Amino acid sequence: MHNEWTTRQGLMKKIALFMASGRPSGYSSQATRIIKEIASACASQIELVQINTYNTKVRHCSGCEICKDTGECVFNDDDMQKICKILEETDVAVISTPVYYSSAPGSLKAILDRTQPYFYHPLKNEPDKKIFYLIQFGGSRPYPAQFETIPQQMLHMARNLNGYIVAELSFPATDQWDGTLPAQVSSQIEEFARTLLQEPV
Numbered sequence: 001m002h003n004e005w006t007t008r009q010g011l012m013k014k015i016a017l018f019m020a021s022g023r024p025s026g027y028s029s030q031a032t033r034i035i036k037e038i039a040s041a042c043a044s045q046i047e048l049v050q051i052n053t054y055n056t057k058v059r060h061c062s063g064c065e066i067c068k069d070t071g072e073c074v075f076n077d078d079d080m081q082k083i084c085k086i087l088e089e090t091d092v093a094v095i096s097t098p099v100y101y102s103s104a105p106g107s108l109k110a111i112l113d114r115t116q117p118y119f120y121h122p123l124k125n126e127p128d129k130k131i132f133y134l135i136q137f138g139g140s141r142p143y144p145a146q147f148e149t150i151p152q153q154m155l156h157m158a159r160n161l162n163g164y165i166v167a168e169l170s171f172p173a174t175d176q177w178d179g180t181l182p183a184q185v186s187s188q189i190e191e192f193a194r195t196l197l198q199e200p201v
């Protein structure tokens with residue numbers, strides 16, 4: 001964990017950017033950068049934090065279910081305490097991720113599994129539910145269910161945090177790309193970012 005909230009005066013909206021690729025210059029990273037650029041040019045006051053999940057140290061949920069009684073995870077010596085604080089405080093979470101074996105990469109799945117305490121002890125952030133956005137990239141040409149699992153997984157995460165997914169973008173066939181987001185894809189992500197930054201919280 002090396003990123004902190006970037007605070008701007010008079011904050012109105014907190015946005016957490018989860019970047020789930022281990023490739024610092026990959027497509028998920030480029031998508032996250034676009035959102036950051038648009039956020040910094042945005043008139044409204046925004047507080048941003050980026051979490052590169054590949055760089056986080058998060059123990060795997062052991063399924064001990066102690067959190068069912070206590071509301072707390074027995075592990076308290078990794079990055080999850082900091083991530084939980086971010087997840088609790090944020091208004092909006094944007095998850096940019098590659099598809100790995102038709103699912104979320106392990107580092108993102110590890111974080112999802114560790115939100116289990118919230119499954120048993122829901123956050124009470126009604127009516128201001130957290131808003132989740134998802135951008136996913138798959139290398140293969142389109143195939144059935146290529147982009148179905150991650151939204152399902154992230155919906156579990158959103159629900160554990162008393163939130164919901166507002167919108168998702170999915171891009172197949174990135175193996176055909178040259179390392180840079182195609183212009184048309186960048187435009188779509190820019191449009192997506194403008195929409196999500198205008199969304200009232």
Ligand SMILES: Cc1cc2nc3c(=O)[nH]c(=O)nc-3n(C[C@H](O)[C@H](O)[C@H](O)COP(=O)(O)O)c2cc1C
Nearest residue numbers: 021026027028098099100101102137138139140174
């Ligand atoms: C371990 C691994 C598993 C992958 N599994 C899939 C897959 O099941 N379906 C798919 O479409 N692409 C798969 N890919 C390709 C990545 O999703 C694709 O290269 C993606 O664009 C990488 O995103 P990034 O540039 O943000 O890292 C896999 C790549 C890796 C490294």
